[in-house]
Amino acid sequence: MLSVDNISQSRALVVAIDDDELILSLYKAALQDMAEVYTFANPADGLAFILQSQITVAIIDRSFPRFPMMNGDEVCKELRQQPRTQTLPIIIVSGLDEIEEITEIMRQHKIDTYLTKPIEVERLRNQVHFYIRQTQVQALPAKTTVNS
Numbered sequence: 001m002l003s004v005d006n007i008s009q010s011r012a013l014v015v016a017i018d019d020d021e022l023i024l025s026l027y028k029a030a031l032q033d034m035a036e037v038y039t040f041a042n043p044a045d046g047l048a049f050i051l052q053s054q055i056t057v058a059i060i061d062r063s064f065p066r067f068p069m070m071n072g073d074e075v076c077k078e079l080r081q082q083p084r085t086q087t088l089p090i091i092i093v094s095g096l097d098e099i100e101e102i103t104e105i106m107r108q109h110k111i112d113t114y115l116t117k118p119i120e121v122e123r124l125r126n127q128v129h130f131y132i133r134q135t136q137v138q139a140l141p142a143k144t145t146v147n148s
Contacts, residue, residue: 020061
């Protein structure tokens with residue numbers, strides 16, 4: 001497992017969880033110029049890493065056929081139950097394209113973005129960039145005004 005102590009805190013940190021190694025390679029290639037990208041095929045390993053790290057955004061697949069003990073919904077539920085990750089931007093990815101079901105999933109797990117497969121790389125990049133910028137703006141010190 002990766003050591004949290006070795007992670008550079010100066011760059012955004014993106015974690016992608018998907019049991020498809022090809023998709024994980026796509027995420028890494030598409031996002032490496034804007035963030036440190038850590039990928040996990042095992043959802044339990046990805047969740048553990050997120051819970052002990054300062055993540056900027058998480059990209060999580062909804063289903064893990066190779067790992068039936070945990071799905072993407074369960075990962076999101078666990079993240080939302082932890083105080084440190086309650087507001088973590090989450091992009092959920094799935095082949096599901098039924099609007100009603102997508103809306104219910106997003107509401108139930110407080111998902112920020114839902115992307116359907118096949119992944120549109122430019123849309124993924126735009127979403128991740130948005131969350132990185134949002135995090136950077138939130139980290140800025142508050143402006144103080146001085147009354148004369």
